[in-house]
Amino acid sequence: MSKREFYRQVAQLHIANIDQGFLSTLGVGFVSLLYQVIDEGDDSVLLTVERDDRVVGFVAGGMGMGSIYRRMFYHTPRLALALLPSLFFPRRIWRMLEILRYSRGSDQSPSWPRAELLSIALDPACRGQHLAETLYRRLTEFFESRGNTEFKIVVGAALAPAHRFYLRMGAEPVAQTEVHQGEHSTIYRQCLSRTVTS
Numbered sequence: 001m002s003k004r005e006f007y008r009q010v011a012q013l014h015i016a017n018i019d020q021g022f023l024s025t026l027g028v029g030f031v032s033l034l035y036q037v038i039d040e041g042d043d044s045v046l047l048t049v050e051r052d053d054r055v056v057g058f059v060a061g062g063m064g065m066g067s068i069y070r071r072m073f074y075h076t077p078r079l080a081l082a083l084l085p086s087l088f089f090p091r092r093i094w095r096m097l098e099i100l101r102y103s104r105g106s107d108q109s110p111s112w113p114r115a116e117l118l119s120i121a122l123d124p125a126c127r128g129q130h131l132a133e134t135l136y137r138r139l140t141e142f143f144e145s146r147g148n149t150e151f152k153i154v155v156g157a158a159l160a161p162a163h164r165f166y167l168r169m170g171a172e173p174v175a176q177t178e179v180h181q182g183e184h185s186t187i188y189r190q191c192l193s194r195t196v197t198s
Contacts (some may be wrong), residue, residue: 001053007032007039009055010048027029029082035060037182038118041082044068047138049122049131057122059135061142061151076080114176115143115151138167153188156176166190 001009011031015024025030035058039046044062048055062068072079079153117139122132153171155162163186167173171188 003036004032006048006055008152010035010046010058013058013121017124018119021175026147027082027085028086029078033075033078033082034068035073037068037075037132041068044118045142047135047142047171049126051126055128057120057131057135059093059120059139059141060118061116062118064116065118068118093163112187113150113152114147115146115148117151117153118188124182132165133169140190144192148192150191152191153190155184155188157184 008028011028011034014031015028018024023034032063035046038044038060043061044067046058046060050055055137062177091194117149120132120135120139122135140151152153152174154177155166169190171190173186174189175187177187
């Protein structure tokens with residue numbers, strides 16, 4: 001499969017399975033570019049599970065979204081084309097600005113880890129096969145290889161299954177935040193020595 005198709009499949013998996021998040025509303029073009037930039041970065045990673053030449057699961061992590069969004073501007077023509085439809089929706093523009101403000105870290109405690117699980121998704125047909133746990137452990141290995149001892153996860157209040165998964169994997173809730181005004185999220189801290197291994 002071509003790289004473009006690979007990132008498109010990751011984007012489609014994100015949009016289909018993380019559909020309560022704002023990024024999904026920005027379309028396949030934007031989300032594809034986002035995962036390409038994550039995959040190509042030195043301080044971020046995209047790990048996938050593929051079956052029959054199809055991406056069926058992924059996890060993405062990095063040292064925060066600030067540097068990732070800055071790298072997206074290296075692809076200005078594609079970025080502009082992907083965001084063009086959103087310019088007709090003032091609420092989307094406002095929510096993009098909220099994300100950029102949050103990614104700069106102005107609302108973040110210096111005690112929170114810089115390393116962060118950014119997203120994880122699995123094709124519903126592949127659930128119950130421990131693939132999410134495998135992807136999670138692969139991400140912890142990436143962070144450990146970079147000298148990190150912990151990472152954070154920001155989870156929207158409405159995502160009950162995600163909260164259960166992170167608690168089961170050994171993450172601990174440490175704070176509340178608002179990425180978007182009026183929408184609460186829990187910040188989890190995962191100490192790598194406490195990641196569940198079975």
